[in-house]
Amino acid sequence: MLALFYIFIAVAVGLGIWQLNRLSSYKQVILNNDKGEPVNAIAKSEENPVATEKDNDIHGKFFLIFLIGFYLLMTYCLFFMNDIMLPESASVEGENDDNLFLITFVLIGVVQFATQFLLFYFSFKYRGINNRKALFYADSHKLELIWTTIPTIVLTALIGYGLYTWNDVMDLSDSENPLVIEVYAQQFNWQARYAGADNTLGRGNVRNIKDINTIGIDMTDANSADDIPVRELHLPKGRKIVFKFRSQDVLHSAYMPHFRAQMNCVPGMVTEFGFTPKFTTQEMRVQEETVRKVNGINKLRKAKGEDPYEFEYLLLCNKICGASHYNMQMKIVVEEEADFYSWLKQQKTITELVN
Numbered sequence: 274m275l276a277l278f279y280i281f282i283a284v285a286v287g288l289g290i291w292q293l294n295r296l297s298s299y300k301q302v303i304l305n306n307d308k309g310e311p312v313n314a315i316a317k318s319e320e321n322p323v324a325t326e327k328d329n330d331i332h333g334k335f336f337l338i339f340l341i342g343f344y345l346l347m348t349y350c351l352f353f354m355n356d357i358m359l360p361e362s363a364s365v366e367g368e369n370d371d372n373l374f375l376i377t378f379v380l381i382g383v384v385q386f387a388t389q390f391l392l393f394y395f396s397f398k399y400r401g402i403n404n405r406k407a408l409f410y411a412d413s414h415k416l417e418l419i420w421t422t423i424p425t426i427v428l429t430a431l432i433g434y435g436l437y438t439w440n441d442v443m444d445l446s447d448s449e450n451p452l453v454i455e456v457y458a459q460q461f462n463w464q465a466r467y468a469g470a471d472n473t474l475g476r477g478n479v480r481n482i483k484d485i486n487t488i489g490i491d492m493t494d495a496n497s498a499d500d501i502p503v504r505e506l507h508l509p510k511g512r513k514i515v516f517k518f519r520s521q522d523v524l525h526s527a528y529m530p531h532f533r534a535q536m537n538c539v540p541g542m543v544t545e546f547g548f549t550p551k552f553t554t555q556e557m558r559v560q561e562e563t564v565r566k567v568n569g570i571n572k573l574r575k576a577k578g579e580d581p582y583e584f585e586y587l588l589l590c591n592k593i594c595g596a597s598h599y600n601m602q603m604k605i606v607v608e609e610e611a612d613f614y615s616w617l618k619q620q621k622t623i624t625e626l627v628n
């Protein structure tokens with residue numbers, strides 16, 4: 274595939290050089306127009322023929338053929354190459370992102386379908402025909418009013434919905450009793466911390482990193498004592514979760530694609546957002562869309578002799594943060610609230626770990 278791409282590039286570059294070379298061989302001369310005024314023109318000769326009506330006709334028809342080919346390619350991509358998309362959003366808030374994406378996609382699709390038609394069909398329709406004169410058309414206020422007003426209204430509505438979606442995950446002031454979890458990034462792994470019985474995280478700072486306290490929890494803060502540091506993220510289904518992000522070293526980005534969520538982890542500050550998981554890992558595994566994707570992946574893995582893959586939610590790093598960035602991930606397990614609490618009970622608090 275890559276070899277084909279290189280061949281394509283080489284051919285394109287070659288064609289470009291050939292065309293440039295041809296252009297430079299065209300000579301400019303001064304001719305007289307019907308009124309006897311001198312004008313610059315390309316000299317018509319054996320090697321520099323001026324386009325004839327037949328040439329224009331052929332090029333006009335090529336425009337039409339390109340238009341049809343373009344629509345066919347577009348349809349193919351739209352219907353047969355969409356299996357790389359993510360399955361349904363696994364968070365309640367993520368539904369808005371999916372809607373936004375769909376609305377934007379449909380709008381762009383319709384507009385591009387229409388404008389491509391206008392561009393290529395008119396190039397064909399008004400191809401050069403001898404003795405046909407172009408119409409002089411200055412402007413139309415009505416037309417300009419229409420094509421200014423409609424995009425303004427549509428874009429304003431889209432931006433409005435976008436802001437609503439943004440606030441839904443960023444404004445956490447009205448969430449009732451959310452579960453607070455810290456996600457901690459470092460080159461090149463993730464750790465997390467649950468706020469414990471008081472649901473309040475103790476302060477954290479890189480200066481406090483010592484021995485088992487790998488994420489720098491401030492042990493002098495009363496809120497820290499019951500905090501629970503973990504290496505695997507478990508989330509209860511149906512409960513609003515407030516994530517607080519920290520980074521130890523460089524910029525990272527916590528990316529949870531199945532929940533349509535992503536946030537930068539910035540050294541020296543705490544960033545946050547919230548979402549509500551909608552499906553447990555088990556529920557997600559049996560969904561038709563997920564099953565189809567997993568089967569597709571396993572077919573490829575089998576051909577390579579690799580072990581089969583099972584669906585897992587993942588937290589990935591989406592900011593190129595160093596040599597092992599690609600491998601910076603943490604498993605996320607979404608489960609029913611009762612299962613979640615029985616798991617959490619088995620985890621040791623930082624006080625238990627340190628002593």
Ligand SMILES: [Cu+2]
Nearest residue numbers: 525590594601
């Ligand atoms: Cu990273």
